[in-house]
Amino acid sequence: MAEENDVIDTGSPKETQEGGGFPLAPPPIYTCTLTPDLVAKAREELQEKPEWRLRDVQALRDMVLKDQPNLRTRLDDAFLLRFLRARKFDYDRALQLLLNYHMSRRAWPEVFHDLRPSTIKHVLDRGFLTVLPHPDPHGRYILCIRPGKWKPNDYPFVDNIRAIYLTLEKLIQAEETQVNGVVILADYSGVGLSHASSIGPLLAKKIVGILQDGFPIRIKAVNIINEPRIFKGIFAIIKPFLKEKMAERFILHGSDLNSLHRNIPSSVLPEEYGGASGHFDASLWSKTLLDAEVEFVVEFCQPDPLEGVVLPDSMLFEGEQGTTQCEDTYRGLRSQLYYCY
Template identity: 80%
Template structure:
């Protein structure tokens, strides 16, 4: 779990078109997620609700301009680009049971700056990751990770930063290996990311991660090996349509740098450069995340840290996640070329040997 968090700290409607008749016959038509009712939405007014069943852009003029500049998104071509990706899916992978609605496909186009081929690769990786890691994705719904949420392992800070980015806050020191399996933490984080990526503003702005490593010791640090880290890196870098813009680590122990050495080879250079280690220096943290966003616990002015609000939001979305994840394998009957297989599914012996050699050094440092 410790090494994983360094990687982090991670209605179906086809628009009218010439290809609509093909989409109407597609198996994914049954995977229509339910719309949140007004009472639920009102209860969580601090976080944007899911997109409407028929796509209508919800971006402000400022975000439209930002998407054009940073993501190569042209509003006048947006639905044409979505249709192009949809046509590629239906032609090249007709048996893939995936959502084909505009809002869903836009996530992948934005994450890959509207490059059709790279967006399709990301979509396939998104589904392949689920197949490669069934212990994480099988029966994935909030009620199955309620113990993780109740523990206060993660939350979303209620105020986005000045760049409009929501902050995923993690407390890995809350977890004890004897309490429950490590993969439950991964499941809770993945559900959170799935909810975070729904609003269009998150798709454009990305997210920030803040991880407080208070209480992390050798029991957490030595629990997962590089094969697990490699799986998580592959999912987050190449298999999930979200932009992680910064990872802030505070109160990290001395062993952190040693563990990070295991993960860094799997990280893309751009991602590795986005890690900022603050130690116990709150002023350093506040230079990256302003006090107006931080809770009082970290010298901020945003009130006391509330770990329960996000838990309630996720649990209220139980039905939505059942429809999204508790369905037949979307890759059943689909044959993918070797170039599109999930890279994190296997770990080489060299990775494990390196970890065994480093583990003794970690005990020495600790």
């Protein structure tokens, strides 16, 4: 039997933001918003049992309070559920993910300091990223990234990482995203040597580390289109840090839209990619993020959540140890970049 406040949606449409099709933030007191189909999917894929859900959340909360009493983290049901779902309700792995999530802020202050939408408006205005307004048939929202819209002389690359992180934070609020995951569509039109040479192995390691082991989201596929020859060099920098399962989810389509449509139906793609959903418009997602300014100020513009915390021996980030090794690796790969170009 479900717990008292564990109410399951009977399948009525979920309220969405006006005009954008994006899900709203969850209410402060947890109420399950999953449809019956998603409840079944979560049970099958994530080992989530509705009748045990809040018991599992309480177990993770108790572990945090016992093992990390100084950790300044949210402990509400909705927040902790993200970590349990991302680690298929394995308590120990969920706790490690929660620590990694907070550790990333300390390890990469240039990304996480004063992290709020108004500070990355210039990234949004250039169309570097957006979220397509309609999910795919599997209910997965599509994060569209266009690296060629970034000019290395305009602003540092970490601003792009800030924009991606805020986008993922907004998307993961919705329970359907926690269950279904997200799909990334990366259009490499206009990417050249100046872009590739701005991303070294140390930067790549941090980016991949956060996405794989420091954030409670399921990335189900990474579709790469219009990749230039130099992408071989870019991927050579990234691949050593990818887990095998994640590496297998990278799909290179070139300029073949038919290949892309076999992975992302044309009905949810903009006309620019042979789709039927209208002209490419990044403004809807920009507005969604910018309207959430206050909630991100509350979330990120606070004291260090790890102050006074005794961390386990093995953590996601090891400070700047290994920097020399990464630089040596980059020197070895630089010749590949020039060769591919």
